[in-house]
Amino acid sequence: MNAINKVGIVGCGLMGAGIAEVCARAGKDVVVVEMTTPAVTAGRQRLETSLSRAESRGKVASAAEVLERIQVVEDIEALADRGLVVEAIVEDETAKSTLFKRLDEVVKDPDAVLASNTSSIPIMKLAVATERPTHVLGIHFFNPVPVLSLVELVPSLLTDPETTERARAFVQDDLGKHAIDCQDRAGFVVNALLIPFVLSAIRMLESGFATAEDIDQGLVRGAAHPQGPLALADLIGLDTTKAVAESLYEEFKEPLYAPPPLLARMVDAGLLGRKTGRGFYTY
Template structure:
């Protein structure tokens, strides 16, 4: 097996990794896997996405070099382990494929059906990086539901230490264990297990808190600055809820809230009208330059 950047070996059975999607999350997962010594192949939908994804990974690795988290040689070795394709058939030899496309249930289900037909190894693991959607729904369209698992990274994947490993009712324990080994041994992350319930562990707790802060702003009870200052100074949170919402992306927050409300029909999960209007207006948070705060 190829040595990882930490001097360990990549987890058995997951040396050839495929990543579908190369946005903010997909590029981070590809980067992590390459730094861990894996042979990484990234599948994207178009040549434009390929160029953008490659640039995103190069820029991230360059930042890591400037911050002295890695050396230039390590960066170059990692880039040499990553290849790109616009054809899913090029993932046929992968031992683990992690889907990281947009949070759209229909699109993910369609992709899993295609990946199931593409992968040659019957023991290959199909994983989703979804933050809220049903792993069971994706597994149900494959001929290998026991090989399907959730591996949910947090943004930015390169820096946040936690990963959730989610088992559906069909996921074999051996598959969940292999996924957890990949996360902890190969990638050097911390893992927690969750059952297949919308929001899993972290977002089921976090999203109602963020939505409550949005409602406070919406009702003019307090400003975003006041709320965030109260939670950072009064509760020792490293960042306030409105600034965190901006960092996550208000479109992502609304998507997760929609999924939680669809499943549980509880008012605390319902997206406030202000959040919906901000998303409709393109005020998506830091990535758009403006959300509850303005960004230069």
């Protein structure tokens, strides 16, 4: 089973930058692709800030040394020689499928693994956009990637078992993460449980039953959660929360998965949580 030493990532937002960081900290050669010059600049800054913080806390010996292993570029052709490419772009099925079709053309190694960090979109829909569905699977990291140890491995019905095992070895042996196996169903394991819980909290707030602070403090102080569901939604991003809910509802048609009107209005207003400075709380 071939080791994966050259990693490509598409997208250098919170998730893409986090994945790039953990791969580079594990000694991998990392190329990150963004679509515009401002996004490349912002991605580099995000990596520099995170790694400087990690160095100050003693998590890495040298931020500069880790950064030397990461290139952030605009040219998707720079992924041609990668052994693994992880897609970490917007949670939109059309955008992801279009990207996988392009990656299939760009990545030259026929044994390369093409992975999605999607939170909820069925992997099969991305795999069939390529001519190599046996080499496509979900590798779903959790935010913040350098901190949280869980990764969901999501093969489709067409994924070769060897592809899954290569991904498992990479995640567990190289990155030191803990992998769990998930069926290719919208939401996988964690979001299929988590999103209905978060949506329930939003409905409780929407109905006037309790304030955001009281809902969150109830779960933190009464159920030992590290943070409340509304603060968690702000961390995830309300746009991502809504997109995952819509994927779940599209697949299962269960009312508990339907995004509440309040969530939809907040997304329309651009109140997306921490990344915009305001969601259920102001940052």
